[in-house]
Amino acid sequence: MSNEAMFSAVSGLQADSTWLDVIGNNISNQNTVGYKASRLEFASQLSQTLNAGSGPDPGQNLGGVNPMQVGLGTRVESIQTLFTEGPLQQTGISTDIAIVGNGFIVAKQGSQTVYTRAGNLTFDGNGNLVTANGAIVQGYTASEQFTQQTINAGAAPLVVTYSSETLTTNGVPQNIQINQSLTIPAKATSQVNFTGNLDSFQQADQPGGVLNLAVGGVDQLPVAAATFAATANLEANPNNAADTVLHQDGNYALNGAAAGAQQANPLVTGGGVSIAAANADANYVWNQNPPVPPAKTVVTTIYNSVGDPIQVTTLFYQVNDLGQAGINTPTSAQPSQVAYAWYSFNTTGGVQPYTGATTATQTPNLLGGSGIIEGYSRNTGNQYEGDLIYFNTDGSLASMGGVDVTTGTQVAPTLYIPPANPGIPAASPLPTNGAQIVAAQLNFGTAGTLGFGQRNGLFSDAEGSYQVVNGVNTYVPSSTAYVSSQNGYADGTLQSVSFDQTGTIQGAFSNGQTVALGQIVMANFANPDGLNNIGGTDFTPSSNSGPEYVGLAGTNGLGTVQGSTLEMSNVDLTTELSNMIIAQNAFDANARVVTVVSQEDQTLTQLGL
Numbered sequence: 001m002s003n004e005a006m007f008s009a010v011s012g013l014q015a016d017s018t019w020l021d022v023i024g025n026n027i028s029n030q031n032t033v034g035y036k037a038s039r040l041e042f043a044s045q046l047s048q049t050l051n052a053g054s055g056p057d058p059g060q061n062l063g064g065v066n067p068m069q070v071g072l073g074t075r076v077e078s079i080q081t082l083f084t085e086g087p088l089q090q091t092g093i094s095t096d097i098a099i100v101g102n103g104f105i106v107a108k109q110g111s112q113t114v115y116t117r118a119g120n121l122t123f124d125g126n127g128n129l130v131t132a133n134g135a136i137v138q139g140y141t142a143s144e145q146f147t148q149q150t151i152n153a154g155a156a157p158l159v160v161t162y163s164s165e166t167l168t169t170n171g172v173p174q175n176i177q178i179n180q181s182l183t184i185p186a187k188a189t190s191q192v193n194f195t196g197n198l199d200s201f202q203q204a205d206q207p208g209g210v211l212n213l214a215v216g217g218v219d220q221l222p223v224a225a226a227t228f229a230a231t232a233n234l235e236a237n238p239n240n241a242a243d244t245v246l247h248q249d250g251n252y253a254l255n256g257a258a259a260g261a262q263q264a265n266p267l268v269t270g271g272g273v274s275i276a277a278a279n280a281d282a283n284y285v286w287n288q289n290p291p292v293p294p295a296k297t298v299v300t301t302i303y304n305s306v307g308d309p310i311q312v313t314t315l316f317y318q319v320n321d322l323g324q325a326g327i328n329t330p331t332s333a334q335p336s337q338v339a340y341a342w343y344s345f346n347t348t349g350g351v352q353p354y355t356g357a358t359t360a361t362q363t364p365n366l367l368g369g370s371g372i373i374e375g376y377s378r379n380t381g382n383q384y385e386g387d388l389i390y391f392n393t394d395g396s397l398a399s400m401g402g403v404d405v406t407t408g409t410q411v412a413p414t415l416y417i418p419p420a421n422p423g424i425p426a427a428s429p430l431p432t433n434g435a436q437i438v439a440a441q442l443n444f445g446t447a448g449t450l451g452f453g454q455r456n457g458l459f460s461d462a463e464g465s466y467q468v469v470n471g472v473n474t475y476v477p478s479s480t481a482y483v484s485s486q487n488g489y490a491d492g493t494l495q496s497v498s499f500d501q502t503g504t505i506q507g508a509f510s511n512g513q514t515v516a517l518g519q520i521v522m523a524n525f526a527n528p529d530g531l532n533n534i535g536g537t538d539f540t541p542s543s544n545s546g547p548e549y550v551g552l553a554g555t556n557g558l559g560t561v562q563g564s565t566l567e568m569s570n571v572d573l574t575t576e577l578s579n580m581i582i583a584q585n586a587f588d589a590n591a592r593v594v595t596v597v598s599q600e601d602q603t604l605t606q607l608g609l
Contacts (some may be wrong), residue, residue, distance in 0.1 A: 391453070
């Protein structure tokens with residue numbers, strides 16, 4: 001009797017033992033984060049041919065005979081890593097991530113690049129983002145970038161430099177390193193966005209409904225500039241001549257007059273006041289207090305260059321329908337149903353809006369740029385003054401609220417806090433020393449003619465209600481205008497980090513800002529099954545894994561990232577326990593074959609054969 005059966009059984013024992021090794025390893029890693037189970041495949045060994053067989057022979061009336069072969073056992077054909085996605089488990093830990101879909105986290109361990117699905121990441125003592133094995137995760141880290149803002153483009157432009165953390169995702173991925181004590185500097189407000197309704201009906205508490213532009217020859221709207229800390233600064237600017245006129249212009253046109261000349265204003269009587277006259281009165285201010293409460297008061301906080309909060313209160317007064325003033329007739333290109341004058345005040349510290357003369361306890365706090373000229377020469381370019389806001393007959397915005405005095409074109413107005421004119425030497429410190437740097441542009445929305453004006457900022461609809469006031473059923477307007485956003489903030493320290501779907505590390509700072517501080521890269525391979533498992537849930541490329549592709553999450557077939565979540569082991573315990581029983585039975589059966597063959601050999605020996 002040959003030993004083929006013995007050798008076949010031994011090969012089965014060896015293969016089943018290997019299978020049990022794989023099963024045992026899978027079961028032992030059922031709780032390993034990011035672990036990928038292995039699957040063993042069997043194949044038969046070579047077969048011994050006892051008879052090659054023969055084909056049919058019709059001439060001899062013989063049929064075909066199949067070959068006779070005896071197998072020489074089994075072998076392990078492959079052990080495949082299963083890259084199916086494991087179940088996701090939320091952890092609440094901000095640095096934990098799970099990859100949903102294809103791809104691997106890329107990390108450096110010394111000079112070796114490793115790839116893993118285990119997203120239990122942390123920051124080490126140097127701020128490196130590392131895997132549980134200490135490999136440094138690869139990607140991009142934000143760096144400090146510098147930008148400049150020109151606050152005034154007059155004869156003495158004031159250029160302010162700001163720094164910010166800026167993330168760029170090009171170039172070769174590097175170690176992700178984030179300082180856990182990171183601070184971001186303050187940012188001065190450069191834009192304030194308004195939105196909401198300014199009611200198109202008349203103000204309820206004013207006889208005739210709205211403010212008149214002039215009553216008995218007395219203006220009810222400002223006709224000149226606000227006061228300045230030192231009026232001599234006006235003449236200190238070489239662009240200003242003593243006869244330069246300061247006053248509020250018309251709503252959207254300069255009537256073709258030359259720049260620098262006093263402009264005729266069909267909406268405001270009384271003309272303007274020259275610089276010489278302003279300097280002759282040390283307390284030159286707008287002191288025309290409108291006789292009615294504002295239709296809407298909007299309070300917001302903006303920030304200067306060192307992060308000091310500045311409270312700005314903007315008052316909106318409804319004025320005559322411009323169509324009634326002969327400016328926008330029904331046939332005009334810009335018909336208007338309602339107009340508002342607006343004025344902004346620095347009300348920091350609870351100070352109330354005040355436009356009167358300077359006293360021992362009060363100083364005018366009307367801001368340059370709000371509804372009036374800022375108080376510097378109109379002889380140079382890029383100088384702006386505030387203007388009326390008015391609306392088309394469909395309620396959409398028709399005016400940007402400001403005028404470029406050199407061209408007569410509409411512009412978004414800019415508040416200067418302080419100095420009113422940065423081009424003029426002022427008592428407040430300049431950029432190298434300090435905080436008095438604010439040029440905040442007011443965005444009231446996208447203005448245009450009828451059909452082109454937008455409702456993405458301020459708009460004008462009738463949104464009031466009727467209430468009984470003193471026994472009279474009175475219309476009470478409802479204006480909902482407010483500041484939807486502004487882009488300034490104080491400095492802040494890093495409080496926490498989180499990951500978004502793109503693998504971007506978002507830093508939350510104490511000033512309420514969220515800044516992109518880094519972004520991981522991901523990799524995939526043409527044949528992920530060909531990767532080498534080097535332990536610790538890490539993989540390295542092999543000759544059969546194919547080319548590597550590195551990119552950002554969610555691009556070119558790479559999966560997305562889910563923060564505060566881990567991908568658990570994809571081991572199916574039910575399958576493994578079932579396979580273990582099958583492997584055990586097969587092992588026992590092969591062992592039984594060895595026993596039977598051994599017994600037969602003993603019997604033959606006893607027979608002397």
